[in-house]
Amino acid sequence: MREPLRYGRLKAFTGPRAEERAHRAGTWARATLFGDANAKLWCRDNSIALTKASAESPNTAGGFLVPDELLRSIVNLRELAGAFRQAAEIVPMSRDTLNWPRRTGGLTAYFLAENTAPPESQVTFDSIGLTAKKIGALVKMSSELADDSAADIGEFLASEVAYAFAAKEDDCGFNGDGTSTYGGMRGVAQLILDGTHAAAKVTAATGHNTFGTLDATDLAALIAAVQAIALPGARWYCTVFAYANTFCRLAAANGGGHTAAMVNGRLEASYLGFPIVISQKLPQIGTSLSGSVMMLFGDLSLAAALGERRGVTVRRLAERFADADQIGIMGTERFNINVHDLGTNTAAGPIAGLVAP
Secondary structure, three states, X not given: OOOOOOOOOOOOOOOOOHHHHHXXXXXXXXXXXXXOHXXXXXXXXXXXXXXXOOOOEOOEOOOEEOOHHHHHHHHHHHHXXXXXXXXXXXXXXXXOEEEEEEEEXXXXXXXXXXXXXXXXXXXXXXXXXXXXXEEEEEEEEEHHHHHOOXXXXXXXXXXXXXXXXXXXXXXXXXXXXXXXXXXXXXXXXXXXXXXXXXXXXXXXXXOOOOOOOOOHHHXXXXXXXXXXXXXXXXXXXXXXXXXXXXXXXXHHHHOOXXXXXXXXXXXXXXXXXXXXXXXXXXXXXXXXXXOOEEEEEEOHHHOEEEEEOOOOEEEEEOOOOHHHOEEEEEEEEEEEXXXXXXXXXXXXXXXXXXXXX
């Protein structure tokens, strides 16, 4: 099988044998999505399974389960772009609905007189539930993509599918309001404002309703609002706009507190020693954000779980855009997010939000 020239630099596939893995993923795509007979033979000879996913409803074809080479790159990019996935607890789901126990209380120690037994106390638990929801991402591309190198095809698929899924996961995890737009999921920012988690709601000082007006005292108050157990894994969560106009501005004015470096094309920044995680699904405007959660601080892994039901699948929609000489590629995944611990109205939880007055 003669391979066309490849254009550009690989970004989705990195590390050892990146070119080889991109080529294997792209050849799999040629075989499954474009029906290329030579690619099918190559996949067979190189132990790449062309596995069909089962349909999950009468009207939906399941598509093809992506091979490990492509799945690893999608997962890596999704975790790079998706702030929520980076930090939440990831729970593999072996079935559509999963419940698992959460510890809510522990034993109590007592001072004892000689030869007396301590009063009985118990560890208490409740249950956290996840129900897998299906999302899909549809991308149009030229039918001539099949003429490009296999590595280019693999790169295209990994990048487009991964970033679409990461954006949706972040939107649900941070902004979900329980409606069908978010698959019924409720996000951190919405729950902080629902009237039952007042301890997680930190109101900035009077007049500090934009990122350009926040000060170090506001940020310190946000740190103070989380449980001590959350500090070892705590991070700041904000947009690039908030990062620049709050953390960078304060560092420039005060001469310290902030560090930043680009590592392998990724920003690694921190403020007061706590990493800063960027998600563009949080607020990113320069005008008043009165009543809104501006940014978050804490350990998201203690507050939320992201359940994964199965691997990513892709399928080709050959006729939908045929009049424009284009084809559609649809990727799907099944997941659910449960934000299960933000404290109460009086007790702090593992994460808190800074709210504009």
